[in-house]
Amino acid sequence: MTSTAPAQRRPARFRPALPSTLTRASGLGLGISMLWFSLLVLIPLCAVVVTASEGGWSNFWRAITNAQTRSAIVLTLEAAVAVTAVNVVVGTVIAWVLVRDRFPGKGVLEVVIDIPFALPTIVAGLVLLSLYGKDDSPLGINVANSGASVYLAFLFVTLPFVVRMVQPVLEELDLEVEEAAASLGASRFTTFRRVILPSLVPAITAGAALSFARAVGEYGSLVLLSGNLPFTSEVASVRILSAIENDNPEAAASIATLLLLVSLATIVVLDLLQRRISDRG
Amino acid sequence: MADLSTTRRTRGPVTYLLRVVAVVYLALLVVWPVALVVTNTFADGLTSLRGLFEDPDMVAALQLTAVAALCATAINLVFGVSMSLLLVRTEFPGKRLLSAALDLPLSVSPIVIGLALVLVYGGRGGWFGPTLEGWGFQVIFSTPGIVMATAFVSLPLVIREVVPVLREIGTEQEQAARSLGANGWQTFWRITLPGIRWAVVYGVVLTLARSLGEFGAVKVVSGNVLGETRTATLAVEEKYLNFDVEGAYAIAFLLASVSVVCIVVVQVLRSRADRH
Numbered sequence: 401m402t403s404t405a406p407a408q409r410r411p412a413r414f415r416p417a418l419p420s421t422l423t424r425a426s427g428l429g430l431g432i433s434m435l436w437f438s439l440l441v442l443i444p445l446c447a448v449v450v451t452a453s454e455g456g457w458s459n460f461w462r463a464i465t466n467a468q469t470r471s472a473i474v475l476t477l478e479a480a481v482a483v484t485a486v487n488v489v490v491g492t493v494i495a496w497v498l499v500r501d502r503f504p505g506k507g508v509l510e511v512v513i514d515i516p517f518a519l520p521t522i523v524a525g526l527v528l529l530s531l532y533g534k535d536d537s538p539l540g541i542n543v544a545n546s547g548a549s550v551y552l553a554f555l556f557v558t559l560p561f562v563v564r565m566v567q568p569v570l571e572e573l574d575l576e577v578e579e580a581a582a583s584l585g586a587s588r589f590t591t592f593r594r595v596i597l598p599s600l601v602p603a604i605t606a607g608a609a610l611s612f613a614r615a616v617g618e619y620g621s622l623v624l625l626s627g628n629l630p631f632t633s634e635v636a637s638v639r640i641l642s643a644i645e646n647d648n649p650e651a652a653a654s655i656a657t658l659l660l661l662v663s664l665a666t667i668v669v670l671d672l673l674q675r676r677i678s679d680r681g
Numbered sequence: 682m683a684d685l686s687t688t689r690r691t692r693g694p695v696t697y698l699l700r701v702v703a704v705v706y707l708a709l710l711v712v713w714p715v716a717l718v719v720t721n722t723f724a725d726g727l728t729s730l731r732g733l734f735e736d737p738d739m740v741a742a743l744q745l746t747a748v749a750a751l752c753a754t755a756i757n758l759v760f761g762v763s764m765s766l767l768l769v770r771t772e773f774p775g776k777r778l779l780s781a782a783l784d785l786p787l788s789v790s791p792i793v794i795g796l797a798l799v800l801v802y803g804g805r806g807g808w809f810g811p812t813l814e815g816w817g818f819q820v821i822f823s824t825p826g827i828v829m830a831t832a833f834v835s836l837p838l839v840i841r842e843v844v845p846v847l848r849e850i851g852t853e854q855e856q857a858a859r860s861l862g863a864n865g866w867q868t869f870w871r872i873t874l875p876g877i878r879w880a881v882v883y884g885v886v887l888t889l890a891r892s893l894g895e896f897g898a899v900k901v902v903s904g905n906v907l908g909e910t911r912t913a914t915l916a917v918e919e920k921y922l923n924f925d926v927e928g929a930y931a932i933a934f935l936l937a938s939v940s941v942v943c944i945v946v947v948q949v950l951r952s953r954a955d956r957h
Contacts, residue, residue, distance in 0.1 A: 420773045425865060429763050430773065436760060440833055441786060444797030447808055451800055490706055497703040501696060509703070511944055512711050518887075518940035520894025521791075522914045523718075523933040526921065530717035531709075538717075556710055588695065610788065617790025620896035620914075624921055637792040637897065644796060644901060653800065656793040663788040671781045 448660060451653035463654035468630050469639050473658070475550060476636040480615035483554040487611045488604055491562025498563070499570040516559045521620025524556055529625055545627030550635060553621040558614050562607030569603040570596075606673045613666040617659060715937070722927075722934040729931040739916060739932070746913040749824065749899075750892035753831035757888050761839025762881060766873070768840075769847040786836045794833050795901025798826060822904035827912065830898035835891040839884030846880040847873075879954045883947050890943040894936060 422430060452460055464473065498509060516524060531537060532552060533544035543549040573596065581591045619637035626633035636655055643652035722729060733739050767773075768780055786794070802820035803810045813820060820826045854876070858868045874881075896914040903910040911919075913932055921929035 421771050422773050423865075426767060426771050430767050430771075433760060433764050433767065434779075436756075437764075437783075440829060441836065442782070443808070444794075444801045444833075445785070445789070447800035448793065448797045490702070493699050494703045494707070497700050501700050503700060507948075509707060511941075511948055512707050514944045514947075515711050515715065515941065518890040518894070518944050519715075520896060520914050520917075520933075520936045520940065522896045522917045523894065523937050526917065526929060526933045527714040527718050527937075530721060531714040538713075559710065588693065613788030617788070617793065619790060619792050623896075623918055637790045640790070640792045640796060641897075641901065644792075644799070649796075649800065649806075652796055656790075656796050659790050659793055663785070663790075666788055667781055667784055670784070 445660065448653050448656045451649055452657040455650045455654075459650060460654045460657070463643075463651040464658055466651075468634070469636075469651075469655060471631045472634045472639045473636050473655070475547065475634070476616055479550045479554050479635075480612050483551060483558055483615050484608050484612045486555060487558055487562045488608050491559070491607060491611075492566055492600065492604060495563045495566035495570055498567055513560050513563050516556050521557065521618070522623060524621040525553065525624040528552055528556055528621070533625060544625060545629060545633060547633050549626040550622060550633055553625050554615040554618060557618055557621050558611035561611040561614065562604060565603045565607035565610070566600055569600055573599060602673050602676055606670055609666045609670045609673070613663050616662050718930060718933055718937065722930045725927070729927040730934070732928065733931045733935070738911070739928075741909070742911045742913050742916045743932075743935075745824070745827070745911070746893060749827045749831045749912065750889055752828045753835060753892045754885060754888045756828075756832050757835055757839050758881070758885055760836070761884060761888075762843060762877075765840050765843040765847055765877075766869075769844055770852070783840055784837050786833055791834060791895065791897025792901060795830060795898040798829055798833070798898070798902050802826060802829070821902050822910060824910070826902040827899050827910065830902045831892045831895050834895050834898055835888040838887045838891060839881065842880045842884035842887070843877055846877050850876045879950060882950060886943050886947050886950075890940045893939055 452463075455463075463469065494509075494513070498506065498513075519527065528549075529544060531539060532541050533549070534542065543552055577595055578591050581595045582588075586594065617637060618635065619641070622628070622633075622635060622638070626635070628634050628638045636659055640652045640655045640659075643649070643655065733743075764783065768776065799807065799821055801808045801810070802813065804814045804819060804821060805811070807821070810821060818825070820829065854872050855868050858872045863871065894914060895912075896918075899912055900915060900918075903912065903915065913936060917929050917932045917936070920926075920932065
């Protein structure tokens with residue numbers, strides 16, 4: 401990290417004065433890449449916002465404040481906030497255990513962390529259903545078709561984000577500072593709170609932002625698990641899909657625009673934080 | 682290094698408490714449920730898996746998933762590597778904004794992605810859709826739409842892996858190669874690509890795993906036509922809802938094992954690259 405820090409910092413400091421360094425070949429490459437990126441991502445996302453605004457402010461407002469939709473949005477946001485809070489605590493604990501603890505089978509945990517990211521979301525729903533969604537569940541817990549299932553599915557799919565952001569930062573942390581704090585008489589808890597935690601905060605926040613954004617848009621893992629019952633276990637994505645299926649693209653685009661604004665806000669926060677992390681080098 | 686000094690310290694009760702919390706949480710949330718899917722798949726031997734490969738509709742679904750995932754991965758490989766080079770090695774106005782926008786697909790709901798593609802490429806009332814269909818090119822409810830949706834959701838994964846490595850290796854070797862007379866193409870193939878090859882491999886494996894499993898966006902753009910636009914993930918839902926639970930578990934197991942193999946490959950490559 402220390403060796404790359406100057407290289408990273410220099411462009412940042414001089415950026416305003418830097419002219420474009422595109423050659424003819426790289427300019428062409430940029431052009432083609434931007435064309436594909438626009439066709440695939442930018443124009444379609446603009447189409448969502450434009451379609452939402454076609455009906456005017458009142459239609460947009462009516463679409464997102466429809467009683468069933470509002471209850472779905474509230475459930476989605478509540479569950480996303482709660483799950484993100486759990487991830488902040490448990491994710492940091494897991495990252496800590498992975499970096500600082502040593503015990504047989506730790507390598508398996510490394511793989512387990514990534515399973516929710518790599519598993520197809522529909523399979524994730526099926527997986528959770530096998531333990532938490534049947535009357536003959538080995539644990540005697542059945543959350544299928546209830547509001548709790550939304551929390552459970554969000555917990556599963558957002559598991560890796562905080563862990564994977566915090567882990568590398570924790571690995572690079574200088575142990576000498578902690579030892580100095582300890583030798584000056586600080587207890588373990590004080591060392592953690594005053595020395596370790598401050599340097600983890602940007603990474604934890606970035607992980608939290610990613611996990612929040614992921615939860616807000618989650619759909620696949622809920623299909624089989626939550627039953628999509630109106631006012632109970634229906635989330636915002638499901639409302640968008642039913643609007644599409646009812647051939648009401650304006651309403652679908654309105655709810656989608658709301659979700660897009662939430663993701664956009666999250667991205668901005670994330671970008672600012674990552675800039676701060678890399679500036680610290 | 683870090684490991685050595687931690688083991689030298691005594692382990693307090695807190696260490697064990699944290700270890701138990703982490704292990705129990707992961708066991709309850711991930712390990713146990715995944716293990717149950719495996720045991721359910723093999724509850725009656727290999728019959729459900731064999732049944733899968735004897736059903737022509739299922740074979741078609743698996744083929745479609747494979748084709749869409751491979752196309753999307755190939756597109757994102759080329760796009761990701763060239764975009765990473767541009768972001769790290771060149772300066773142009775709006776670079777910061779572009780770099781942030783490239784992360785968008787990770788935090789946009791799959792359903793919104795599907796809707797966005799339908800609004801532009803839909804044959805009925807889309808922005809470009811009717812024109813394209815006039816030329817005989819159907820996107821939505823057809824394979825190109827599925828490929829686009831898949832490429833959209835996995836777009837940033839290669840870039841996120843390659844950009845940090847490109848930054849770290851610097852430009853000295855590239856400049857040396859150029860001063861010795863190599864052209865841009867030779868420099869890329871002989872110097873830059875070998876330097877970033879592990880990052881590219883991780884990116885590709887992650888993209889492939891994500892592409893094979895995409896569900897929400899594909900559901901919106903595919904129309905789910907049996908044997909034509911039904912992917913493996915859509916078949917899991919349909920089989921489960923039609924009370925063919927064994928069939929659903931069999932496909933789920935197949936998809937889950939591919940993605941688990943993908944992660945294990947990434948982990949092994951990563952630890953090997955760390956050692957070198």
